[in-house]
Amino acid sequence: MWDIAGQERFGNMTQAYYRGAIGAFIVYDVTRPLTFQNVLKWKNDIDAKVELPLAWGGRSIPVVLLANKIDQHPNPKPQKEMEGFCRDNSFIQWFETSAKENTSIDTAAEYLINHIVQLEMSKQNDSEYEVDYSSNDSTAADSSTSNKHIPRATDES
Numbered sequence: 001m002w003d004i005a006g007q008e009r010f011g012n013m014t015q016a017y018y019r020g021a022i023g024a025f026i027v028y029d030v031t032r033p034l035t036f037q038n039v040l041k042w043k044n045d046i047d048a049k050v051e052l053p054l055a056w057g058g059r060s061i062p063v064v065l066l067a068n069k070i071d072q073h074p075n076p077k078p079q080k081e082m083e084g085f086c087r088d089n090s091f092i093q094w095f096e097t098s099a100k101e102n103t104s105i106d107t108a109a110e111y112l113i114n115h116i117v118q119l120e121m122s123k124q125n126d127s128e129y130e131v132d133y134s135s136n137d138s139t140a141a142d143s144s145t146s147n148k149h150i151p152r153a154t155d156e157s
Contacts, residue, residue, distance in 0.1 A: 018050040022119075023112045027066040027097075031073045039065065043089060056119050062092045064112045071098035 018024075026042045028035040047060045065086055067075045075082070075096050086094045092115055095108040 014045055015049045018046060021046075021050050021061055022052060022056075023061055023116050024063045025066050025108065025112065026063055026091075027068050029069050030067050030075045030096075031069050033076065036077070040089060043091070047090075052119065055123055057123075060090065062112060062115050062119070063090070064108055065091045065094040066108055067094065067096045068099055070096045070103060071101045 024046055026039055026046075028039050043063060046063060050061055051058050052061055065082075067077070067082070077085075082094050085091075093108075093111055095104045095111070097104045097108060099105060
């Protein structure tokens with residue numbers, strides 16, 4: 001796991017950091033709205049420089065967006081806006097987090113890991129999966145932002 005903390009000076013070295021990655025988090029700081037403006041720059045950089053192995057379809061790696069520091073300030077972006085943003089920009093999910101208070105960190109990590117495991121198990125193309133940004137899972141640690149990743153039924157079912 002690499003954390004380049006949004007440092008622009010590492011921009012020309014990101015391909016080396018991304019090499020071999022099969023999933024990513026992009027984190028923005030809800031207390032500093034400018035950091036949200038850089039989210040797409042980082043997402044586009046990841047999409048341009050790293051792909052899943054060909055056996056997994058060779059597509060872009062799954063990326064989860066984290067709205068961090070909710071312990072200091074509520075996320076100014078409404079849930080529907082975040083869902084639309086993630087859907088429109090191919091994030092597999094988003095979570096409100098607090099690294100300081102360990103809020104939803106495990107939930108977000110488990111979500112990404114489970115998604116990667118599903119990719120490994122299926123070794124199928126994108127059409128097998130659908131991301132549901134509107135369904136809340138009330139059993140998750142933070143039900144306001146924990147949404148389900150739902151596989152579509154296939155002929156094998």
